[in-house]
Amino acid sequence: MQIINQNSLNFLENYLNEAAPTGNEVAGQKIWIDYIKKYVDEVQLDTYGTAYGVINPEAKYKVVIEAHADEISWFVNYIDDNGLIYVVRNGGSDHMIAPSKRVNIHTKKGIVKGVFGWPAIHVRKNGDEKVPKIEDLWIDCGCDSKEEVEKLGIHVGCIITYPDPFMQLNDYFVCRALDNRMGGFMIAEVARLLKENNQNIDFGLYIVNSVQEEVGLHGAEMITQRIKPDVAIVTDVTHDTTTPMMEKKKDGDARCGKGPVVAYAPAVQNNLRDLIIETAEDKKIPFQRAANSRFTGTDTDAFAYSNGGVASALISLPLRYMHTTVEMVHRDDVENVIRLIYESVLKIKNNQDFKYFKV
Numbered sequence: 001m002q003i004i005n006q007n008s009l010n011f012l013e014n015y016l017n018e019a020a021p022t023g024n025e026v027a028g029q030k031i032w033i034d035y036i037k038k039y040v041d042e043v044q045l046d047t048y049g050t051a052y053g054v055i056n057p058e059a060k061y062k063v064v065i066e067a068h069a070d071e072i073s074w075f076v077n078y079i080d081d082n083g084l085i086y087v088v089r090n091g092g093s094d095h096m097i098a099p100s101k102r103v104n105i106h107t108k109k110g111i112v113k114g115v116f117g118w119p120a121i122h123v124r125k126n127g128d129e130k131v132p133k134i135e136d137l138w139i140d141c142g143c144d145s146k147e148e149v150e151k152l153g154i155h156v157g158c159i160i161t162y163p164d165p166f167m168q169l170n171d172y173f174v175c176r177a178l179d180n181r182m183g184g185f186m187i188a189e190v191a192r193l194l195k196e197n198n199q200n201i202d203f204g205l206y207i208v209n210s211v212q213e214e215v216g217l218h219g220a221e222m223i224t225q226r227i228k229p230d231v232a233i234v235t236d237v238t239h240d241t242t243t244p245m246m247e248k249k250k251d252g253d254a255r256c257g258k259g260p261v262v263a264y265a266p267a268v269q270n271n272l273r274d275l276i277i278e279t280a281e282d283k284k285i286p287f288q289r290a291a292n293s294r295f296t297g298t299d300t301d302a303f304a305y306s307n308g309g310v311a312s313a314l315i316s317l318p319l320r321y322m323h324t325t326v327e328m329v330h331r332d333d334v335e336n337v338i339r340l341i342y343e344s345v346l347k348i349k350n351n352q353d354f355k356y357f358k359v
Contacts, residue, residue, distance in 0.1 A: 021073035059204035067183025068213030083143035091214030107153030114141035220302035232303035238316035259286030311357035
């Protein structure tokens with residue numbers, strides 16, 4: 001079974017290169033909807049922009065496969081008299097990587113280019129290096145006054161994103177926003193494979209690309225109340241713990257190229273997780289395991305504890321350098337996450353009374 005083809009890659013590159021910051025995901029969602037609409041019976045949008053495609057919308061039982069669509073970014077917070085722009089986070093943006101990065105400032109007049117400035121090494125005191133802090137970060141867009149900045153359409157509340165585009169390094173995909181636009185890609189590919197392989201399912205399958213995960217799982221919280229699913233399989237990223245400065249005793253043991261990571265956590269329903277693991281073993285799909293303590297920190301938590309309890313599970317994609325502009329994932333892992341979700345959906349087909357998902 002072919003997984004990622006050239007048309008898929010074209011979609012992925014186009015989707016990743018489009019900015020879709022938290023609270024303003026609409027441009028990315030349009031690309032995602034345009035791709036997925038060929039493989040589902042209908043497409044819907046909720047009030048805040050969560051997009052979902054549905055197969056068998058009239059079915060009694062409802063299964064969700066879900067990812068989140070938003071990427072981290074910055075807000076314009078203050079413009080000083082010299083035309084320098086100061087920022088606050090929109091999501092978990094890393095202040096340590098910001099100095100010297102190019103940025104796009106989104107205005108009603110269009111994109112305005114800028115750069116995060118930083119003092120030259122020559123003027124910094126040896127042995128007393130200043131560590132970047134959010135309040136010390138500034139953006140220079142080539143203006144000499146606040147008035148010049150405002151004439152460009154920039155004001156407090158404008159969103160700032162990084163322009164870093166998609167690329168491939170050997171077997172790795174590299175881009176900003178793989179967390180978790182790659183998830184949106186993977187669930188869309190599941191829908192494609194179901195359609196192209198003429199797989200008929202009797203339950204309703206909801207392919208959900210949620211907004212606002214990066215600021216508190218809010219898109220998932222809203223959409224689970226709208227759909228009221230019986231089962232939810234969530235996909236997100238997790239840390240590759242083999243890179244420097246990671247501690248396996250604390251962070252667990254996961255490696256890019258070794259397969260999807262299946263989570264153990266209070267929010268993960270045991271029977272659903274076991275079905276996923278049995279699927280991986282039956283279909284010879286490599287997988288890894290991870291233990292999450294009190295919560296997963298993903299949309300799994302929002303689905304699990306909604307509507308009186310929804311049987312939920314988490315399949316994660318190992319990723320290097322999370323919340324930077326050079327996030328990396330292995331192509332084999334991407335394909336195997338797609339396979340595992342696809343095959344798990346088909347295995348659920350054999351449990352259509354859904355009693356299996358009760359304790």
